[in-house]
Amino acid sequence: MSKPPEPKLSTSKAQILDAAAEVFMTLGAEAASIDDVARHLGATKGRIYHHFPSKGALLAEVCLRAADFVLQKVPPVVAANASPADNLRCMILTHVPEVLRTLPYHKVIIQSYVGVQQKSTTAHERALFAQIQVERKSYEALFRQVLQTGMNDGSFRQQNISIALQSVLLLINAPVFWYRPRDNEPDSFVMDLSAQLADMALASLR
Numbered sequence: 001m002s003k004p005p006e007p008k009l010s011t012s013k014a015q016i017l018d019a020a021a022e023v024f025m026t027l028g029a030e031a032a033s034i035d036d037v038a039r040h041l042g043a044t045k046g047r048i049y050h051h052f053p054s055k056g057a058l059l060a061e062v063c064l065r066a067a068d069f070v071l072q073k074v075p076p077v078v079a080a081n082a083s084p085a086d087n088l089r090c091m092i093l094t095h096v097p098e099v100l101r102t103l104p105y106h107k108v109i110i111q112s113y114v115g116v117q118q119k120s121t122t123a124h125e126r127a128l129f130a131q132i133q134v135e136r137k138s139y140e141a142l143f144r145q146v147l148q149t150g151m152n153d154g155s156f157r158q159q160n161i162s163i164a165l166q167s168v169l170l171l172i173n174a175p176v177f178w179y180r181p182r183d184n185e186p187d188s189f190v191m192d193l194s195a196q197l198a199d200m201a202l203a204s205l206r
Contacts, residue, residue, distance in 0.1 A: 084150030
């Protein structure tokens with residue numbers, strides 16, 4: 001169920017996406033402009049437009065890369081011979097650190113994804129946002145399958161699987177709302193946080 005590797009981004013494009021994620025996170029995707037991204041990057045607008053035809057396309061690719069980060073990391077940890085509980089724990093222990101490692105991207109999705117998607121006007125932007133939807137559904141399906149397997153074999157109690165799925169995803173994405181890296185943060189903090197969220201998710205399912 002692992003996602004095939006994506007074509008490697010050029011260094012220039014990756015730098016632009018990193019800068020855009022930071023700027024959209026800080027200023028808000030609605031308010032931020034290509035000029036703001038260029039200033040943050042220390043580059044010209046022309047460099048950005050060389051890779052991205054519009055602000056909407058740039059925003060869409062930031063959101064798409066956020067989805068790609070977790071889709072590259074999480075599916076490979078699902079083992080066919082592992083229990084549903086062990087698989088879910090491994091998925092969460094992989095998901096949370098990857099989201100926090102790439103935090104600006106995920107803050108942009110939460111801030112603005114729905115509103116901007118509704119305003120996308122070009123065929124290229126619509127295609128990018130459609131691809132985001134496909135990847136989001138693929139990622140949700142991975143969790144849904146593990147939850148369904150657990151309900152089928154009695155590891156998890158029977159309940160509305162859609163409600164259980166969205167509740168688990170909300171729980172493990174909750175740090176996006178409040179987490180801020182600290183200079184004095186213990187090295188183990190992110191993994192301890194991930195383990196606590198995994199415990200909470202599993203407790204809600206048993």
